[in-house]
Amino acid sequence: MEKPRRLFLKNLGLAGAAAVLTPSAFAKTPEAINFLERKTLESNNLKTLKIALIGAGGMGVADTNTALQHKNIELVAVCDLYDGRLNDAKNNWGSNLMLTKNYKDILKRADIDAVIIGTPDFWHKKISIDALNAGKHVYCEKPMVHSVDEGHEIIDAWKKSGKVYIVGSQGMSSLGNEKAKELLAAGAIGELNYAEGFWARNSPLGAWQYPIPKDASTKTVDWKNYLSISKDLPFDPLRFFRWRNYLDYGTGMAGDLFVHLFSSLHFITNSLGPNKIAAMGGLRYWKDGREVPDVLLGMFDYPDTKEHPAFNLSLRCNFVDGTSGTTYLKLVGSKGSMDVEWDRVTLKRNAGGSSDDPFLAEKAKEEGSIQSDRKTMEPPLTTVYNAQSGYRGAHYDHFANFFHAIRNNGTVAEDPLFGFRAAAPALLCNDSYEKNAFIGWDPKNMKLI
Missing domain, CATH: 3.30.360.10 (Dihydrodipicolinate Reductase; domain 2)
Incomplete structure (x- = not known):
């Protein structure tokens, strides 16, 4: 058999x-x-998704630039703990951005649909859980956790939230992997x-x-x-x-x-x-x-x-x-x-x-x-x-997977x-x-x- x-x-x-x-x-x-x-199947009637970046270092910036290549994506807020990165965010993405050093200011905004977490690894669990509890969809850079004992906490919060959560190992969405x-x-x-x-x-x-x-x-x-x-x-x-x-x-x-x-x-x-x-x-x-x-x-x-x-x-x-x-x-x-x-x-x-x-x-x-x-x-x-x-590459397609799941109440490969x-x-x-x-x-x- x-x-x-x-x-x-x-x-x-x-x-x-x-x-x-x-x-x-x-x-x-x-x-x-x-x-x-x-x-790809694209529609001209895509709902505009408002996103925020938490952690504007090298990978957070790269993620955000890739996300903004997609249609009907609007960056409205950036959080970082270093003044220089906040100034760079304003220069790169517009003076109308909300800039803050407290990520909870972002989570309080009802108009923000999703957050990108590009912080150092030891912040991933806390910000992820806080974001899910605040009703936000989450794109979190890999690795999802800083220690093995944190994994089930994020999984439980995700299941309870009903939101889309994707981990940023972008090669997952590549043509090569498929x-x-x-x-x-x-x-x-x-x-x-x-x-x-x-x-x-x-x-x-x-x-x-x-x-x-x-x-x-x-x-x-x-x-x-x-x-x-x-x-x-x-x-x-x-x-x-x-x-x-x-x-x-x-x-x-x-x-x-x-x-x-x-x-x-x-x-x-x-x-x-x-x-x-x-x-x-x-x-x-x-x-x-x-x-x-x-x-x-x-x-x-x-x-x-x-x-x-x-x-x-x-x-x-x-x-x-x-x-x-x-x-x-x-x-x-x-x-x-x-x-x-x-x-x-x-x-x-x-x-x-x-x-x-x-x-x-x-x-x-x-x-x-x-x-x-x-x-x-x-x-x-x-x-x-x-x-x-x-x-356009795996990084682009990984965000396409994320945004499509948000708009269509769908799932992602790297949950x-x-x-x-x-x-x-x-x-x-x-x-x-x-x-x-x-x-x-x-x-x-x-x-x-």
Whole structure:
């Protein structure tokens, strides 16, 4: 009897994926090129949604600029704890904006439909819950939580609110992820047994050495408010502007970058997550007072489920990489592999050539099965799927998913359940690294073992 995981292709219904797969999709011509297309249904009668930004740092600004590319989206308020960012918001988006250092001023406004939360990680839970309780839809940057014990609180508040909540791992909405999901379900690489992901950077900004404004002081930064849910410390501009380097405020490489890879992998495979987690690494280069590694390796066991067979995952992140930057997710199966990017998927399938391994050749002789004419190795059959020209990208589509769900009382792919299942194994990498121990996790019930 066919396993349930072989059957879910019938129910994919993937928006924007290429045409339904047929055997010709795996043509034997190396380097075959196929194009991915995003099909959108837009109306000229869209309700205007009023949004506000809470946390106007680099990612918050990028999110807001992307949101404003959509039709009938109006930014009406911005909150940040640094004067310079509030001034920049006024210059970039208009002097009519409401500017505040207290996010609760925004939540009191009845006309605001949704908020973007781009704050440091340790504020995500509190602002998310307050926003949901105030009746706002929420776009929260990843990771959804600062610690694993916060996840269920957000999930409960979201369910109670009836509002749309999406986590900002924007690759989730990419054409690449959708195509990879379709290919895996169609058996393009056979049965999945291994996956790996990699982030590489080698620059001050990429390694979180963000610039410190010359006017940074307690006069321009609301330091007291910033630490109001953390331990009290003397003013330190590094802990405010380079917060990712400190565990009181950020979640290290795993929370910032592994979570993207978990999100994509779980979407492609329909997985709930791993049940065993281990990590190691170290501070190799960026010795600037940070508390987190700049090289991190993670290993994960995924159990056999109805959605997928058992497989292993390895993740690595390197901020000392002399190749200057690579990001990828690879899925390996019994018949081939896929390299998954947000705008491209490279499918490689085994061409069936004989092995040059002398041991295997001798064994074949013993069995009387060796052929007189020696076969040669053949390269894998390669098919590349590229996004069509004009593709606006995963970040744009992630906001399209968010706004469409708000307007149509719909759902999003990366809701708090999905977001927590992606964040938890990432954050548990930090625990494994600190404790030098394996961590057990129940991905279905979302709790430590």
